[in-house]
Amino acid sequence: KQEVTQIPAALSVPEGENLVLNCSFTDSAIYNLQWFRQDPGKGLTSLLLIQSSQREQTSGRLNASLDKSSGRSTLYIAASQPGDSATYLCAVRRAGGTSYGKLTFGQGTILTVHP
Amino acid sequence: SQTIHQWPATLVQPVGSPLSLECTVEGTSNPNLYWYRQAAGRGLQLLFYSVGIGQISSEVPQNLSASRPQDRQFILSSKKLLLSDSGFYLCAWRGVGTSGYEQYFGPGTRLTVT
Numbered sequence: 453k454q455e456v457t458q459i460p461a462a463l464s465v466p467e468g469e470n471l472v473l474n475c476s477f478t479d480s481a482i483y484n485l486q487w488f489r490q491d492p493g494k495g496l497t498s499l500l501l502i503q504s505s506q507r508e509q510t511s512g513r514l515n516a517s518l519d520k521s522s523g524r525s526t527l528y529i530a531a532s533q534p535g536d537s538a539t540y541l542c543a544v545r546r547a548g549g550t551s552y553g554k555l556t557f558g559q560g561t562i563l564t565v566h567p
Numbered sequence: 568s569q570t571i572h573q574w575p576a577t578l579v580q581p582v583g584s585p586l587s588l589e590c591t592v593e594g595t596s597n598p599n600l601y602w603y604r605q606a607a608g609r610g611l612q613l614l615f616y617s618v619g620i621g622q623i624s625s626e627v628p629q630n631l632s633a634s635r636p637q638d639r640q641f642i643l644s645s646k647k648l649l650l651s652d653s654g655f656y657l658c659a660w661r662g663v664g665t666s667g668y669e670q671y672f673g674p675g676t677r678l679t680v681t
Contacts (some may be wrong), residue, residue, distance in 0.1 A: 486669060495657055496672040503667055541611070543670075552618055553599050553661040554626075555670060557611040 454479045458558035473527040473561045475542035483547040490539045532565045569594035573673040586645040588676050590658030599661040600641040606654040653680045
């Protein structure tokens with residue numbers, strides 16, 4: 453059974469810092485990995501999707517890397533801003549035709565960026 | 568463009584009462600649909616998924632059921648709510664993004680069972 457762990461559980465940084473969020477998964481047979489952002493009381497917003505054959509994806513100040521063999525992914529946020537404050541979730545999709553796109557989520561990292 | 572709706576946004580129900588949460592998707596056809604629950608301190612848990620009309624798969628045994636009466640409509644129901652059913656319920660659909668198939672989430676329904 454796939455298990456996804458995110459470290460740290462919470463992170464508080466001053467504005468302008470570069471930071472790294474970590475995600476690890478126990479079963480390396482994944483199809484892809486997706487990073488989401490969730491604001492309090494809201495749904496999830498997809499940030500980045502990395503296919504199992506890819507090493508990284510970038511969008512603006514965000515960069516996500518994937519090391520499938522070691523079961524790890526990192527989300528790098530450059531020059532953090534107070535508006536980046538949210539919970540960040542990673543999720544993996546199992547490889548195989550019977551996965552039907554189902555995702556297994558980590559518990560999330562609560563990020564606070566203070567001015 | 569595609570849009571996903573959920574209602575109601577918030578709901579307070581007594582124990583033992585019935586439940587019906589609705590999710591609809593616009594701008595796509597025959598999507599895979601998913602119901603998740605996010606309980607305090609427990610992360611997101613997949614409850615049900617559907618690959619087509621009338622096709623429902625349950626991920627965990629529980630007090631809930633799901634139905635898909637139309638292609639873009641997904642309903643989560645219960646005959647008698649339990650306190651443990653409280654949580655944030657999220658509907659999602661799978662579509663093609665810039666990097667491949669991704670899941671897109673609705674705004675969620677906050678359910679409090681009293």
